[in-house]
Amino acid sequence: MDGAAPAGQEDAMRWWRQQRDQVLFGITTALLLSGLTFMAAGAREAADRLWVTATLLGLAYSTAALVAAARRREASVDVIAWFALVGALAVGEALAGAVIAVMLATGVLLEARAEARARRELSALVARAPRTAVRDTAAGPVEVPVAEVVLGDRLVVRSGEIVPVDGRLLGPAVLDESALTGEPLPVERRAGEDVRSGVVNAGQAMRFTATATAEASTYAGVVRLVEQAQAQSAPFVRIADRFAVVFVPVTLVLAAVAWAVAGDPVRAVAVLVVATPCPLLLAAPIAIISGISRAARGGVVVKGGSALERLAAGRVLLFDKTGTLTAGRPVLSDVVTAPGGQLSGGEVLRLAASLDQSSAHVLAGAIVTAARDRGLPLTSPDQVTERHGHGVEGIVDGRHVRLGKASSIVTGPLPQWMRNARRRAALDGSLTVFAAVDDVPAGVLLLEDQLRPQAPRMVRALRRAGITRVVLVTGDQADAAEAVGRIVGVDAVHAGCDPGDKLSLVRAEQDRAPTIMVGDGINDAPALAAAGVGVALAARGATASAEAADVVLTVDRIDALADAILIARRCRRIAQWAVTAGMGMSAAAMVVAAAGHLTPVAGAVLQEGIDVAAIAIAMTALLPGRSHTVAMPSADIATARRLYAEHREVRPLVEQVRTVADALNQPPYDLRPVRELLDQLEVRLLAHERAEEAELLPIMARLLGGTEATSGLSRTHAEIEHQIGRLRRAVAEPVPLAEAEDVTDLRRLLYGLYAILQLHNAQEEEGAFSLVPDAPAGRPSHLVRSRT
Known part of the structure; x- marks a missing residue:
């Protein structure tokens, strides 16, 4: 106040x-x-x-x-x-x-x-700030001042009303997010996804669970920033x-x-x-x-004319990694199950997601979203108990489910399969959630903070906007930082940095040329304040970094910064x-x-x-000026969104390729899982890749200026089909068990196919799906504007 x-x-x-x-x-x-x-x-x-x-x-x-x-x-x-x-x-x-x-x-x-x-x-942003909320109670909907909303409240937003606080959807919704993103087309959000205050319900009445108070919600932060x-x-x-x-x-x-x-x-x-x-x-x-x-219209709040002039003068750009070049939120990458266990990976995920519907933990939202993406039927849990720092447990469909750290699931030494899963997570830089069902270890859920698909394209756009040097500054480990730096195309990487190190690096770069520092965490605030221009990402709520920054992105897309520099x-x-x-x-x-x-x-x-x-x-x-965005017709947007939905649906198949290969590590070598996987790859994956070749690549060619821009993707489509054919020939013999020498070649084929699929998906998300406005979570967004 x-x-x-x-x-x-x-x-x-x-x-x-x-x-x-x-x-x-x-x-x-x-x-x-x-x-x-x-x-x-x-x-x-x-x-x-x-x-x-x-x-x-x-x-x-x-x-x-x-x-x-x-x-x-x-x-x-x-x-x-x-x-x-x-x-x-x-x-x-x-x-x-x-x-x-x-x-x-x-x-x-x-x-x-x-x-x-x-x-x-x-002024329009400030004028439309929500004042009340509708709480969903046992006695029916009750309207209350938005300041009285507390974490965990179940709220109702009727059609045409503004979402009052940040929350997590309890069911699907159609939202008009133009006030925050500038994109005029409504977008569909799934149950389990985050919803931000300030957006408008463009569909039927929706329900969600509040995950922030009004003061800490996205739109309140936007209003404060605009007033400032x-x-x-x-x-x-x-x-x-x-x-x-x-x-x-x-x-x-x-x-x-x-x-x-x-x-x-x-x-x-x-x-x-x-x-x-x-x-x-x-x-x-x-x-x-x-x-x-104009910058505010695109989701960028610039705190005054002096900040705008310094933004125009910036030549060196420094990035934090987490939340800027990466999505800043976890996404489920795989489910590892106990060998010989009674539960499949899908069932472990379904039980875990059903339990996590009652949790406000950030990993819970990722697990629920992953289950919804896979079309798994979730049920309401009973007797839920959550202990901060340990995990959550409850009854799902009559079974006792417990999620948390390894020490909460197993007393004593970990089984070999759990140690393998933990080692794999360490190699991939993933987070782990261990699951037990009826007090028996059942699986490990692997989650990772994925690189933003539009990040490499955004760095190239920034260079075209006049940035001459790009530096990655992060507290992460050197190997993970170097990998991200290579992918996005930075000029220098500084890993293992604490806030003091970041501050020193900003000052050193500032001595060479005017700097722009981009970050989203509390530990970035000193560097943001010291830079020529500090840019904070506050799409998921204002933080100390937003208070210290000169420029604040109120949309969850870093490509908006390139347009702000051009403006x-x-x-x-x-x-x-x-x-x-x-x-x-x-x-x-x-x-x-x-x-x-x-x-x-x-x-x-x-x-x-x-x-x-x-x-x-x-x-x-x-008036509109030069922009790194391109126009995309509405019909093409609809096609690309449909193909992206299919792209998400077949993602678990890609991880299953690796899981099946891992399972062939010791005799007896059962080939039935390989054949079942192949059936799925031929029926689902290849059909999807052929649809992309026929529908998505022509859209890309029109947007990017010819078939040369799509030739790489077309080549990997052909290679994927070729490798799946080789895999089919490798298991053509109808024997239930294989010899060790046969399995060596089979695992090589599986791991090779996995690597190709991973690279191909990354190329598609960067080169194709990052062009789609308001692509769903996990996830590219907003590199183009739609037109009819």
């Missing part, structure tokens, strides 16, 4: 400023027009009095602006307008003074209107003030020379009138806030164009006025036209 008062005061000040500007414009314009009416009627004295009054109003406003600048210890070119008004009064050019006053009021009003237009997206961005960008970046020290003396000298040469003070006033630097005062701030607005550089360039064009025209007009070819009145009218032209140039920053 502490931050609410400054934001409210800022809103009140902005409202009063707009009213004040309208009043100033209305009065000065009325006085100017009334004076012209009196002059036309022959009452010149009355007209002069009205024009002098308008001039004095403009002078009072200008004086107040100069005093405010002096209190901020800022140089200001407003002094030129002040001299022009004083000069007009001194030489008796009351009409010119009135026109200058109107010109000044018009500029201020245009600035306020342009600012309001540019802030539209930011508005407050910090209130004193706009005024490029004019950088030139004031030079521009003001040059203008005064030129006015003095014109007066001295011609012996006419009116010429000096004319020079001062056309030198009034509204292009500097207005155009640059409008372009900058327009950039902030920042384009807006800075437009600001420079607007200032250069406006000041160039003003300088030319000053020379003409000094030569005696412009009266003060004509100069004021001309300067007004120059102001409008400069502001019009600045407003082009609101």
